[in-house]
Amino acid sequence: MVTTVSEKLHLPMVRLNLAKPFLDAALAAGADVEKELRVHCLTVDSFGDNEHFVTAPTMYDVVESLAELTCDPYCGVTLGEALDPLNWSPLAEAARNASSVGDLLLRFSIDAYKDANSVEFKLETRGVRSTFTENRLTDGGRIPRHNDGFGAAYVLSILRTALGSNWSGNEVLVQVCDPGIFPLSYADIKVATTDTNGFSVSFPSAWLLLEPQLRATGKAASPPVTRNSAPEDTLPTLRYILEQHIHEPGLDAEHVAHLCGISKRTLVRRLAELDTSLKQELDQLRRDQAQCMLANGSNSIAHIGDRLGYSDPTVFTRAFKRWTGVTPREFRDANQRDSTQR
Template sequence: MGDLQRSLPGPELKLGSFSITGVQMIVAAAAARGLDTQELLDRVGLPEAALVESDGWIPEVVEWRLWDEAARMLRDPLFGLHVGEAVVDSQCPEILYHAARVCPTVGQSLHRLVRFFSVFHRRTRVCLETDGALARFVKDGGTRVVPCPHGTLAVLGNVLLRLRGLLGGPFPLREVWFTHSRPADLDEYERIFAAPVRFDKPCNALICDRAQLDWPLPTRSPKLLELLDRHLADIAGLPADDFLDLVRRDLTEHLHEAALNVAHTAKRLGMSQRTLQRRLQDAGRSFQDLFDDVRRELALRHLAAGNLTICEVASRVGFTDLRAFYRAFKRWTGTAPGQYRAHAHAMA
């Protein structure tokens, strides 16, 4: 796992906002365990009337107090993990999870959570990273390490358990990372995640094999997904059509495959080859143009980073012939890979 290590975070933390829908989920889970929710709300300074505003928001620090107080009153140090488990089979009101459910693949489902997580929590960092044969779904890290672990436990536990439910079987993990320190009892972590759990890490993450991102979801529904995407984009204030970004991400994740082509890409995205080509044409692009763009951008990034040999960079961006990579790179930039790397390091 050495390639995925990062520096430990600094003290900076910019606060965000937490949706009232999330508050309702926490309160409902506490009530199901027999907790007096009015007392809980009183203790954290939340009026009961605030729960009626389903499109409202509370400060992130109030969210942390809510998690911590509920955990203290229930004497459950893993309250967040248990909430994440409890709501897996519920009719979750968050449209975000419905969109993730009808995606064509696991990878596209996780991408939906990343792109639209701001409808649930503003400021929290969620991303999907790939590195060689590994993939990592990350919640917070870097300079953003929050002092309350319950929300992270709820999200990572819930995402994993929902994937297992959608797939109708296991979704094995390589490791699970948390930024908080190791607790005395790991039994519940091991029961939920069924994988090695590491603590005091630079981010919170579910780590799996990259190939698992291509696993198809039996619940996929392209037409429903298109409707939900538009609605989510409107809520989040994002551009409605991120189709080019969608294709770019898929190409980036599969550049290392020798058989990468338009037919395989269309299949992973849950559409016909003709539909993919038509939508690209409508956006003013061709598959080959976009393929070249993604290869060039990733090659430039790897060469500037300087942690891979030129041969390794060529392989990462889908070239089996080093001479073909040199020709393509000269066409893209007018210079050789080694010259570009030297210039990038001189400018750093």
């Protein structure tokens, strides 16, 4: 069952390279990551593109599958505790400028939205206890075990390094969707079960005043980079998602809703409110890409159709004629004649 914070259509997007620690771990384990990534229409090179976003459900799937490839049952926790905040974009700016643990967590909560509009972070203080919480806008029907472990572990790492030899794990309560992602007696903390809407770490409020002691990894801190925020407007975001999956046959409302982490009913209703439909959006995207490929390349019509999700060239030809009034071959021939006459 897909759980969401709001029934309003919000297409939750995440910067893909946030999952690079999991990719690197899977590669180090000698796993065939390309095969796994192809399932999600991704490649290893996709992680090098700082502006490549995926839907939150896709991110959860990618992280969980890469974690499984490492054969480490505690992969998320292992990577989270080893994370270098100065070289991981959501934490980097906060780590460079924070004067206290509380300052770091607050800065991170504010800045993280640039990398993911799929979650909200909250630091709440009630007397002597404080809680840092991740709140997912949707779980996409997934159980993001290693996502929880990774997030909780890097918060714990910040606290543990700040306290040093004064660490007192029995004063910490961590809540995740699956406590089994933590090794038994991990750092002497208490681990409890919560839902799939995000992890939380509860600890003494006095720890917020401590100076963060960020580990030196021997690797120079990454210089500040300009990061475009995750796309938010409904139609541009949907079009971005469809473009990543346009080659897939059977790209119907059920599948697109699954990719977006929302219900089919919500997707259909919200698009109707925007005076469009999934069919209109797919037709427009396929028509634009087909015309571009026919005008600017030498690929066969069958190949172009296949890249747009049509395994049968005849079906692609009929669709193209419905969109434009001419067949793909007629369009290409006319375009070539125009180019010759110029």
